[in-house]
Amino acid sequence: MTIRTLRDHGQHYRPRMACLKKVEAFVVEMQDPKSGVKASDQKLNITSIPHVITGQDILAWIVTKMKVTTEEAQAFGTMLVAYGYIYPLQNHRKLVLVADSTLYRFQTPYFWPVQKWPAEDIDYAIYLAKRNIRKKGMLEPYEQEHYNNLHKWMNYKWDFIVMQATEQYKASKERKKPDRVVLDCQERAYWIVHRPPRRTHSGMDYGLDRLIDPNAEEVTGGYCLSPDPNSTHVAFVKYVTTHHTHDPLLTNPVPSNPWITDNDEFWQLNMRNVDIPTKLSVERWALSFWELISDQRGRADFKLFLKKEHSGENMAFYEAAEEMRWGAATAIPEKSQFIFNTFLKPGAPRWINIDGRTMGLTVKGLDCPHRYVLDAAQTHIFLLMKKDTFYRYLKSPVYKDMQKKALVPAPHNFTLLTIIPRSKSLRSLKST
Numbered sequence: 001m002t003i004r005t006l007r008d009h010g011q012h013y014r015p016r017m018a019c020l021k022k023v024e025a026f027v028v029e030m031q032d033p034k035s036g037v038k039a040s041d042q043k044l045n046i047t048s049i050p051h052v053i054t055g056q057d058i059l060a061w062i063v064t065k066m067k068v069t070t071e072e073a074q075a076f077g078t079m080l081v082a083y084g085y086i087y088p089l090q091n092h093r094k095l096v097l098v099a100d101s102t103l104y105r106f107q108t109p110y111f112w113p114v115q116k117w118p119a120e121d122i123d124y125a126i127y128l129a130k131r132n133i134r135k136k137g138m139l140e141p142y143e144q145e146h147y148n149n150l151h152k153w154m155n156y157k158w159d160f161i162v163m164q165a166t167e168q169y170k171a172s173k174e175r176k177k178p179d180r181v182v183l184d185c186q187e188r189a190y191w192i193v194h195r196p197p198r199r200t201h202s203g204m205d206y207g208l209d210r211l212i213d214p215n216a217e218e219v220t221g222g223y224c225l226s227p228d229p230n231s232t233h234v235a236f237v238k239y240v241t242t243h244h245t246h247d248p249l250l251t252n253p254v255p256s257n258p259w260i261t262d263n264d265e266f267w268q269l270n271m272r273n274v275d276i277p278t279k280l281s282v283e284r285w286a287l288s289f290w291e292l293i294s295d296q297r298g299r300a301d302f303k304l305f306l307k308k309e310h311s312g313e314n315m316a317f318y319e320a321a322e323e324m325r326w327g328a329a330t331a332i333p334e335k336s337q338f339i340f341n342t343f344l345k346p347g348a349p350r351w352i353n354i355d356g357r358t359m360g361l362t363v364k365g366l367d368c369p370h371r372y373v374l375d376a377a378q379t380h381i382f383l384l385m386k387k388d389t390f391y392r393y394l395k396s397p398v399y400k401d402m403q404k405k406a407l408v409p410a411p412h413n414f415t416l417l418t419i420i421p422r423s424k425s426l427r428s429l430k431s432t
Helices: 003-009 017-030 055-066 070-082 121-134 141-153 155-173 177-194 230-246 265-269 279-285 289-294 296-308 313-326 329-344 356-365 375-394 397-405 422-431
Strands: 040-044 047-054 086-088 103-106
Touching: 017 055, 017 070, 047 055, 047 177, 055 070, 070 086, 086 177, 121 141, 121 155, 121 177, 141 155, 155 177, 155 375, 230 279, 279 289, 279 296, 279 397, 289 296, 289 375, 296 313, 296 375, 296 397, 313 329, 313 375, 329 356, 356 375, 375 397
Parallel strands: none
Antiparallel strands: 040 047, 047 103, 086 103
């Protein structure tokens, strides 16, 4: 792949791994002490950083080495920065090669794309938690947004994340300050590539979804473009693949389709309070915890399991919080007092087991109750049931017995004359 190809098509095609290996061999050559880009020690604030290079030196070296024009060298240099082989020391969010005295460093090979180690959310959460400790809560706005979202999504294991971040922070404190600053810059450069701020270019995007010009300044208004638009498409395909057998518009309902026949047995079998559900309904409960508790019959079966496990207070608290959220405003003081006496008060008959911080915030909030005062505690209980109890329920005799008892209705065999279009039935009713 030539420099011109990368310049003309790099915004629409991600280089293959073989191409990346050639690029990395080129980067290794750039770091050669004798024939590579000239590097020197530079002071950043009050700390001396080793092996620092400038944008103009990088550009000059590429032009000389590859015998290309300045424009082509600029495009290739920007690609090296966008993929994280070289990172800026000062304006770390602008991943382009600036041909002046802007300072750069070579990224350590551990963070190169060829390593192919996935940028997991939990690793990013640990990094942000460690950075939050070091900066004493003063994260950049986009980092704070990511931190808050991860804290919300990973609330059930946030203690583990903070513990890991604290241990890494303590280990880094034992390093010399220049090494500490360099390691911080390397980590930040890696995550700015793999978890870029909103509305900014990411070198890891590829295909027709790369709609952002990497040389453009950050947009401060308008619609937000997802860092990975492919994820929405993948999630949609996954959802349709999983749920298509449960969608009466995509799969023939059994025993018959009540929308095109006069037989409504399908609706009778799938009522909210049926004694014995259909096998298809029971299978749907296993798709997700939300599917289970959204089905009234499924929730009743789950509550039976919780009762046998002596943990029925979790679902009872969740339902009480839902009633308080969606109920009448005049009933909030009375319901909040009931919830406190039943679930939160020390020695309460159905006391729920949540962490001390969440319990403290919830109890304090009940001094002046409102609809959303139980959100933190309710989310904690929901995640506890979703991540732990739900999977034990799917393996339990309660769920397996329900699978055995579930109805498997036989499909109706209609002749053409017995299939009466709904519109024709309505017309005949109107005429009478």
